[in-house]
Amino acid sequence: MFGRFLLKRIGAAVLLAFGIVVVTFALTALLPGDPATAQLGERAAADPEIVAAYMKANGLDQPLYTQFFIYLGHLVQGDLGTSLQSRNPVLTDLGQFGPASFELAVTATVIAVIVGVGLGIVAALRPDRPLDHTLRVVSLGGVSIPIFWLSLIAVFIFSTQLRIFPSSGRLNPGETPPPHITGLYTLDSLLTANWATFGSAVGHLILPALVLAAPMVGLLLRFTRSSMLEVIGNDYVRSANAKGLPPGLVVRRHTLRGALVPVITVLGSAFASLLAGTVLVEQIFAWPGIGSYAYRSASNLDLPAIVGVTLFVALVFIAVNFLVDVLYGLIDPRIRTS
Incomplete structure (x- = not known):
């Protein structure tokens, strides 16, 4: 009986975590701003070739649903991105x-x-x-x-x-x-x-x-x-x-x-x-x-x-x-x- 109760709670927690990931991805995609400029800086972002290479390397030139699966794959691997202020992986900063x-x-x-x-x-x-x-x-x-x-x-x-x-x-x-x-x-x-x-x-x-x-x-x-x-x-x-x-x-x-x-x-x-x-x-x-x-x-x-x-x-x-x-x-x- 307690095992069934525990499985229900684990399933609810997993579904809730997935829903939060979907919401955070949607908010990130809808927010105004250019991710290439934020990551590369204004000088590098002014070069179309550098921007195109960055977009391709990060899957930002793909459809939105493809970007979501790429984002989900990074999360599964513990990759939360790189902080713009510390230039460290965000997971490293959180661990610190x-x-x-x-x-x-x-x-x-x-x-x-x-x-x-x-x-x-x-x-x-x-x-x-x-x-x-x-x-x-x-x-x-x-x-x-x-x-x-x-x-x-x-x-x-x-x-x-x-x-x-x-x-x-x-x-x-x-x-x-x-x-x-x-x-x-x-x-x-x-x-x-x-x-x-x-x-x-x-x-x-x-x-x-x-x-x-x-x-x-x-x-x-x-x-x-x-x-x-x-x-x-x-x-x-x-x-x-x-x-x-x-x-x-x-x-x-x-x-x-x-x-x-x-x-x-x-x-x-x-x-x-x-x-x-x-x-x-x-x-x-x-x-x-x-x-x-x-x-x-x-x-x-x-x-x-x-x-x-x-x-x-x-x-x-x-x-x-x-x-x-x-x-x-x-x-x-x-x-x-x-």
Whole structure:
């Protein structure tokens, strides 16, 4: 039964990915501009022979449907084109900037889950009490505060005034990054036992991760609280309490498990958004991630890089939603039989 459920989700993910590829190709083909001029430069584009050779080499002299299959073949081989600003393959650029965003997103998500879900459980177990009202106000503030304003305030207080955390970058100026294993500075420095670099990487990571985690904490707190309150009133929870089971065991095995489905939905969407790149936070903290790369690509009208980032973001959301669906099936058997 679970195998059939998994196959359906894989098929839906593949179809969705193909649809996104079709849309990105169509938008690229419909956008105004001359690809030969963008790639070759104005001087080379003024020579008809050079332009004709470029068009033939890239299949741009073929019908549109033929161009699509050529484009699809390149994607299958991992060829996303060449960035106009860096002159590197777009896939290489994504591999360079992606680990920074992943490291930041995972750290922010871990902080948000621990704090947000924990406070949501506390609020649900003490409904309509002063602590519950206080936590609800805190969650509303976390969701409502603009992320760029929170970033600037955090830099001003904790970096400029108190000098607790660094204000920019992934390492201190002049420090050499750890040997590249995963691209995650904290993990790579641990694997190579480079403790000084590990301390510097953690110090630079904490402040932007806390800023990114703030809205997620508010969301997870509110959803966990409301979902827990719905589950607490169910018959099987009341039966577990009537049997005299320890309150902590009832919360872990019965209440929290039944309340996890909507929480996972919010968590999956939030993590995908962070991994895709939060432009404002990465720009303020000079964090070299996907968000910064996308901002520079858009500013320089770097179409191959923009399309590459678009596909990357789309695939991230597809992958995260697929994992969320699988978790649904594991947590709630009713979902995989529906």
